[in-house]
Amino acid sequence: MVIGHLRRAYSSFAAHVFDIPPRFMAFLFLMILLLVPATGLGPYYLSIVIYANVMAILAASWDLLVGRTGQISLGHAIFFGIGGYGSALLFKYYGLSIWVTIPIAVLIGSLAALLLGFPCLRVKGPYLALVTMAFPLIISSTVSWGPLVDIFGGELGIRGLPGFFPFLPILQQRAAEYYFTLVLLFASSVLMYKTANSKTGIVFMSILDDELASKACGINVTRYKLLSFMISGLFGALAGCVQANLLKVANPPMFDISISFLPIIVTFLGGIGTIYGPIVGAYIYAILDRYVLTDLLPRLLRDNFQVMSLPSWYNFAKLLVFTLIVLILVIKWPRGVSRFTTDKLEDLEEARDLDERGPRIWKTYKKKKSSTPT
Amino acid sequence: MHLLEVDNLTKSFGGLTAIKNVSFHVDEGEMVGIIGPNGAGKTTLFNLLSGFLEPDSGNVTFKGENINGLAPYRIVNKGIARTFQVVRPFRHLPVIANVMVALKSPRGARKIEWIKTMERKAAEILEDVGLSELMLEPAGNVGHGDLKRLEIAKALATEPDLLMLDEPFGGLNPLETDYLTKSLMRMHLDEPSRGVLIVEHKLYALMKMVERVIVLHMGEKIAEGKPEEIAKNEKVIEVYMGKAT
Numbered sequence: 309m310v311i312g313h314l315r316r317a318y319s320s321f322a323a324h325v326f327d328i329p330p331r332f333m334a335f336l337f338l339m340i341l342l343l344v345p346a347t348g349l350g351p352y353y354l355s356i357v358i359y360a361n362v363m364a365i366l367a368a369s370w371d372l373l374v375g376r377t378g379q380i381s382l383g384h385a386i387f388f389g390i391g392g393y394g395s396a397l398l399f400k401y402y403g404l405s406i407w408v409t410i411p412i413a414v415l416i417g418s419l420a421a422l423l424l425g426f427p428c429l430r431v432k433g434p435y436l437a438l439v440t441m442a443f444p445l446i447i448s449s450t451v452s453w454g455p456l457v458d459i460f461g462g463e464l465g466i467r468g469l470p471g472f473f474p475f476l477p478i479l480q481q482r483a484a485e486y487y488f489t490l491v492l493l494f495a496s497s498v499l500m501y502k503t504a505n506s507k508t509g510i511v512f513m514s515i516l517d518d519e520l521a522s523k524a525c526g527i528n529v530t531r532y533k534l535l536s537f538m539i540s541g542l543f544g545a546l547a548g549c550v551q552a553n554l555l556k557v558a559n560p561p562m563f564d565i566s567i568s569f570l571p572i573i574v575t576f577l578g579g580i581g582t583i584y585g586p587i588v589g590a591y592i593y594a595i596l597d598r599y600v601l602t603d604l605l606p607r608l609l610r611d612n613f614q615v616m617s618l619p620s621w622y623n624f625a626k627l628l629v630f631t632l633i634v635l636i637l638v639i640k641w642p643r644g645v646s647r648f649t650t651d652k653l654e655d656l657e658e659a660r661d662l663d664e665r666g667p668r669i670w671k672t673y674k675k676k677k678s679s680t681p682t
Numbered sequence: 683m684h685l686l687e688v689d690n691l692t693k694s695f696g697g698l699t700a701i702k703n704v705s706f707h708v709d710e711g712e713m714v715g716i717i718g719p720n721g722a723g724k725t726t727l728f729n730l731l732s733g734f735l736e737p738d739s740g741n742v743t744f745k746g747e748n749i750n751g752l753a754p755y756r757i758v759n760k761g762i763a764r765t766f767q768v769v770r771p772f773r774h775l776p777v778i779a780n781v782m783v784a785l786k787s788p789r790g791a792r793k794i795e796w797i798k799t800m801e802r803k804a805a806e807i808l809e810d811v812g813l814s815e816l817m818l819e820p821a822g823n824v825g826h827g828d829l830k831r832l833e834i835a836k837a838l839a840t841e842p843d844l845l846m847l848d849e850p851f852g853g854l855n856p857l858e859t860d861y862l863t864k865s866l867m868r869m870h871l872d873e874p875s876r877g878v879l880i881v882e883h884k885l886y887a888l889m890k891m892v893e894r895v896i897v898l899h900m901g902e903k904i905a906e907g908k909p910e911e912i913a914k915n916e917k918v919i920e921v922y923m924g925k926a927t
Contacts, residue, residue: 507786507800514772514783521770524732526758526787526840581774 334584341490345483353599354482360594361489362551363574365496367586369543370571375581376504377536378516380433383440385567386424386447387541389558391417391548393451396466396558397459406470410549417545418538425537429530432519441568448563465559472553485554492550493587496543501583503539512536573634579644588646596633601626683746685710685877686731686762686844691740693730700726702901703740708844713870713878715888715909718898719921724881725767727898728848731879732764733757745843759789763842765833767849767881773822777813778804780821780832784839793841804839811835811865827858831865838869844877851884859887867891889913897921 344357370384394413398404404412428439451460460466473484503509511532514522523529552558561567570593571586578589606622609615641648684707693701700723708714716724729735731742733754742749749757772780781804784790794800808814811831816824821832830850837845850866851859870878882888889895889909897905897912899921905912912918 507782510775510779510782511786513775513779517772517774518770520734521766521772521836522783523734523754524758524764524766524770525784525836526755526763526789527783528755528787 338490338494342487345486351479351482352603354486356594356598357591358482358486358489358554359598360591361486361493362547362554363570363594364493364587364590365543365550366547366567367571367574367578367590368497368500368583369540369547371575371580371583371586372500372504372512372543373536373540375575376509376516376583377512377533378519379429379533379536380437381440381540382437382572383442383444383568384540384544384571385563385565386440386444387417387421387544388548388551388567389444389447389451389560389562390420390541391545391550392552392558392562393460393466394545395549395552396469399469400466406472406553410546410553413549414542414546417548418542420545421537421541422534424541425534428537429533441565444563444565444568448560451563452560461559463560465557465562467557469553469556469558471556489550489554492546496546497583497587500539500543504583508532508535573630575644576638577634577645579647582644582646585644585646589644592645597626597630601629684708684743685712685745686879687741687743688731689741689743691727691730691742692738693726693735694738700901701730701737704898704901704903705740706896706903706906708877708879710843710875710877712894713880713892715892715895716879716881716898717883717885717888717895717912721900722898723901724898725848726901728764728846728881731846732762755787758840758842759787761789761841761843762846763837763840763844764846765837765848765850767852769826769829769833771821771824771829771832773820775821776818777821777824777828777832778808778817781807781835781839784836787840790840807835807839810838810869812861827854830854830858831862834862834866842876844879846879846881848881849883850880851882851887859884863887863891 341357345354349357366384366388369387370381373379373381373384391413394416395406395409398409398412399406424440424443428436431439450456451465452463453460454462456462471481472488473481476484504512511522511527514525514527515529515532515536519529548562552562574589574593575586576589577592578587579585606615606618609618637645643651686708688704688706691701691704692699704723704727706714716727718724726735730737733749733752733756736751740750744757744760744762747760749760749762752760772783775783778801782800785794785800785803791800794803805814805817808817811834813828813831813835816828821829824832830853834847834850837847847866850862854862866878870876880888880892889912892909895905895907895909895912896903897915897918904921905915905918907915
């Protein structure tokens with residue numbers, strides 16, 4: 309009885325304290341992120357968060373295409389790579405400033421998405437997934453092809469990009485890059501979220517739910533699918549050219565299959581079809597992959613077990629561990645971490661509603677009791 | 683000129699001829715029923731008219747324009763809206779957003795003015811079919827009877843000149859059937875120039891509503907006429923009941 313009472317007290321407390329509207333939560337999240345460089349993190353740790361920011365843009369763009377429109381793409385690296393190479397080539401041949409190459413590269417990515425969309429949208433479901441998977445492979449082997457080495461730089465790619473803030477000292481450079489990517493992430497995720505919840509977004513969702521019924525409503529399905537491809541390609545290319553300029557190189561691994569699968573893992577971690585889910589997922593992924601498994605665990609092993617050099621299979625083991633974690637998450641929380649949290653919050657809200665109703669029922673009960681003559 | 687004219691329509695799947703030389707017409711403001719036993723080709727006929735299937739031969743003319751082989755969404759934007767026999771809601775979307783998808787089509791967007799927003803228009807349509815209470819509920823949580831009405835709301839949102847209903851009463855209980863019959867009749871009175879084509883198995887409900895009935899059997903039209911005539915037609919009785927011995 310005491311435990312039950314305590315539990316009720318806790319749930320009432322939680323319901324009143326954790327009652328935060330989602331917009332405020334997003335604001336809070338942003339505020340925390342804005343303070344990250346002020347904690348005096350080293351450049352390596354900052355680069356992890358920068359990486360998370362960029363991957364969040366890529367994953368959110370994938371989520372808009374797959375989670376909201378239902379067009380399964382297993383080749384999102386193509387937009388990533390096109391953005392990177394577009395920006396790098398514009399710098400290499402025209403010497404344009406980074407602030408000019410990024411918008412142009414983003415538009416190129418969007419145009420490429422439109423061109424790819426035409427053949428891709430003739431097929432559906434798993435076939436679409438296979439077709440989209442093939443494109444990055446084709447482009448990747450084209451850019452690393454021998455005869456084109458003068459243009460694309462072969463396997464080494466295009467090096468010597470200027471970076472974002474070359475005039476700052478190295479430590480401040482990282483912080484500046486961090487703020488820049490954070491602003492980009494915030495702006496692009498707000499744009500994508502607004503698009504996904506606009507009237508056009510409703511049509512995207514209808515295509516995901518039932519393409520045939522959507523046609524029967526008079527919707528030109530092909531046009532909306534292409535639109536979705538273009539928006540997704542635009543933000544994918546944005547992520548790509550930011551990444552290329554951060555690393556100061558655009559190389560064939562940007563078209564790698566691991567880049568294609570990364571948004572999938574991240575989105576499933578965070579919650580598919582939410583747009584904000586992949587952002588949460590990207591942070592979890594980046595911290596897990598780049599911090600816990602690359603930095604923390606080796607350090608712990610070295611300090612406590614005197615394991616000085618890690619075995620060569622460690623990288624594969626890392627991948628395996630990560631796969632297992634994702635697998636467990638997908639089985640345990642198939643709707644993703646972010647939606648699990650929002651569900652919990654909704655439960656709490658319900659509990660609070662019950663709590664409010666409680667006294668009222670109690671009052672009526674009391675009233676009834678007093679009114680009935682004994 | 684008839685609103686819809688179907689001329690010698692034929693469609694076969696492999697060796698099976700689903701629709702064989704069917705011709706009929708629908709006039710403006712007319713309510714026409716199509717009946718027939720299972721496998722008579724009623725749904726195939728609907729799919730041919732709405733562009734989901736392409737006919738082997740024959741012509742479909744709508745408002746004097748040949749609409750053979752047009753894409754489904756183009757046909758909807760010309761003014762033919764259809765519902766499906768098996769409900770096809772957008773399950774992740776709220777009921778009102780289901781209607782807004784249809785309002786986003788060029789034909790549905792035609793009547794939306796600056797003052798009358800899409801949301802208000804959708805709400806009005808939902809009120810017409812009696813779904814305003816479920817407006818914000820995701821369509822996946824809504825019961826079958828309400829989804830049937832949602833199908834009609836989606837079709838009405840494109841402001842069709844010809845409304846094609848594929849078994850609107852399928853799976854409804856008598857009370858719901860009655861309610862839907864009444865609201866369909868009311869809609870018909872509100873929009874007197876709209877033609878309506880109904881495929882239905884519940885003959886009792888259908889015969890009260892329509893002005894003309896077309897009977898299909900094995901892909902062929904075997905009778906056409908007023909409901910009272912059809913009810914007495916020996917060929918129709920034979921198709922439904924079997925031959926009297």
